[in-house]
Amino acid sequence: MTEPLLPTYFISHGGGPWPYMTGDRRRNYDRLEQSLIDMRAELHDRPRAVLVISGHWEERGLAVSSSPNPGMVYDYYGFPDYLYHIRYGAPGSPELAARVRHLLGTAGIGARLDPDRGFDHGTFSLMKPLYPEEEMPIVQLSLDAGLDPAFHLAVGRALAPLRREGVLIIGSGLSYHNLPAMRGTSGYEPSRHFDDWLQQTLVLASAQEREQRLIAWEQAPSARAAHPREDHLIPLMVTVGAASEEPAAVTYHQTDFIGGLTVSSFRFGNPPISAELLGRG
Numbered sequence: 001m002t003e004p005l006l007p008t009y010f011i012s013h014g015g016g017p018w019p020y021m022t023g024d025r026r027r028n029y030d031r032l033e034q035s036l037i038d039m040r041a042e043l044h045d046r047p048r049a050v051l052v053i054s055g056h057w058e059e060r061g062l063a064v065s066s067s068p069n070p071g072m073v074y075d076y077y078g079f080p081d082y083l084y085h086i087r088y089g090a091p092g093s094p095e096l097a098a099r100v101r102h103l104l105g106t107a108g109i110g111a112r113l114d115p116d117r118g119f120d121h122g123t124f125s126l127m128k129p130l131y132p133e134e135e136m137p138i139v140q141l142s143l144d145a146g147l148d149p150a151f152h153l154a155v156g157r158a159l160a161p162l163r164r165e166g167v168l169i170i171g172s173g174l175s176y177h178n179l180p181a182m183r184g185t186s187g188y189e190p191s192r193h194f195d196d197w198l199q200q201t202l203v204l205a206s207a208q209e210r211e212q213r214l215i216a217w218e219q220a221p222s223a224r225a226a227h228p229r230e231d232h233l234i235p236l237m238v239t240v241g242a243a244s245e246e247p248a249a250v251t252y253h254q255t256d257f258i259g260g261l262t263v264s265s266f267r268f269g270n271p272p273i274s275a276e277l278l279g280r281g
Contacts, residue, residue, distance in 0.1 A: 004046055006163045007269035008156075008239040009039065010171040011126050012252065013055075015182075016076040019128035020086045028258055035252035035265060036129040042271040048166035049096050049137040051159070053239070054122030055173035055232040057142040062104065062111035062155070065140040066097035071118035088124035093137040096167065100141060100159065107158035114142075122172040141238075147230050149215045149237045156241020163269075169242050171235030175264045176226045187225075188260040194226035195253075195262040202240070202248040202266050210248075214240060236266075243268035 018029045056075050057063075070092045074084045097113055104111045119127075123140055144151060162169060175198055181187030197220040201213040214237060217223060217230070227233050252265035 003164050003166050004272035005269065006043070006047060006166070006168050007246070007267050007271060008163065008169040008171070008243045009251065009265065009267050010173065010175075010236040010239045011036070011265045012174045012176075012263045013122055013126045013172045014174075015258075016079055016125070017074075017083045017086060017121055018125055020083055021079075031254050032252055032265075033129045036126060039251060039267075040130055043168065044272055046166065046272045047136070047168035049093050049139065050127070050131075050168045050170060051096065051100060051139050051141060051162060052123045052127070053141045053143065053169070053171045053235040054120055055143065055177075055235050056120040056122035057117070057140060058145045058147075058231065059142040060145050062109065062144055063114040063117065063142040064097045064100045064111055065092060065117040066094050066113040066115050067092045067117070068094055070138070070140075072124070073118045073120040075120045088119055088128055089134040090119075090127065090131065090136055090138050093139050096137065096139045099162070099165075100139060103161060104155065104158050107154065109155060109158055111141075117142075126170070126172055143231065143234050147234050149217060149230075149234065152234050152237035153211055153214065153241035153244075156238040157244060158241075159238070160242045160244075163242065169239060171237075171239035173232035173235040175233075176261055177232035178226060178228055181225070182258060182261065185260060188262075190222035190225035191262040192255070193222040194220060195264055197221050197223075198264060198266075199250070202268075203250065207245045210240065211244065239266075239268055246270070 014029050014032050101111045176191040178187055246269040249267045250264055251267045255262045257263045
């Protein structure tokens, strides 16, 4: 029996180590958390491993995490001390890391294995609510520091076969990422304008137009106000490239994130049919 074709996802991963936080600040993430719980349900536990492209890992060229037991990267600041001692204990997968490297190499894209890279918060912040048992194997793929959208779309196309191999591809970033503006109200309107453009581009445009618009994303309304630096947008390109001909759907949308920011997550392709429904067929 062939593996189902898994969809890909771009997840707006929230801020810092939010699943481990307590108190009122934690409530900012209730809807994001529920969207991740719903995401697992629609996948019917079909993934056998996860590949995360995190906006928090950049290299000159691509790197793939290959440790069987990744550590932690506490890549955030200004949080209570206990949040620098947390651990998400999922295993890595050297086998999947090698497969990722092979697929990229076959497409003429170089990548190196990194046996030391641990889980950054672009990975564990969404994996903790998605797979709280900490048993799902996870491999991370870096961004190339050039942050070229066309290149990262090509990376996604190279990785598309993983979707038939039980590997869930997740791009982890934020649909709006302007940290200084997040501390006040000046980001509210730009986040809404850019999110409107994303909805038009990802959900309503044709597959060909979608990629053309993403390559020219800087022409979008409030583009640089939403992303002064595009590190949190580029993971989207990989997930779109891996599902380039398939429809998109919104899986999370919030217009009052941290007060009044508009943020969204997206799925590309359809969820797999459950085993129960297959049995009825």
